[in-house]
Amino acid sequence: MKKWLQQLMIISVAFVTLGVISPSHEIWDSLHEKENIKQPGLPESGSAYSVSFETTFERDPLPAASEDELISGARKLAYTKFGTKIGPAIGDEFDTVIFPxxxxxxxxxxxxQFQMDRxxxxxxxxxxGHAEKIFNIKDAETDKNLLLFHVRTEKRPQDGYFFNFHYHVAADDYETHHTIGEVYWSKNTPPKWLS
Incomplete structure (x- = not known):
């Protein structure tokens, strides 16, 4: 009978509140404490558990790339970032001004470093979204970033939106923006990257 009453109470609270509020589980705990119900096989409260993992997970290193593979990968990743909405609109200017x-x-x-087989x-x-990263070039053995290529969306009053392409180097701890160039979008807000 108690089980039936509990189910009726849950259904009525869910129905009255349209499912926004669910009954607190403290109600059922207090009912169980009063009846002193213990189910076999369940641990008593206050029991301590410990879990340990023996396996350590390591990232697979990125495969090393040749100079031509880096260049073609850079172009491919740039167009991936542009997506189908931005890519066709700025593709010509990117190919003639920015990518070279x-x-x-x-x-x-x-x-x-390519000569030294690094x-x-x-x-x-x-x-x-609105993040700047286009791609990073890193040392494949140490997994340390060496060169970061970014694009930032800038809104200029009266002029509209521009895409500022720049890069960062490890030598100055990635602080300085080394400008590559800019591409004008329009006065309308550009879509998010990868869209």
């Missing part, structure tokens, strides 16, 4: 500068920065920064890798996915 990105390529120059990559070749100038890592030109000698293992470099490019990040796998750009960030979406």
């Amino acid at each position: 500068e990105m390529e120059r920065v990559i070749r100038d920064t890592f030109g000698e 293992k470099l890798a490019i990040s796998e996915r750009p960030s979406g």
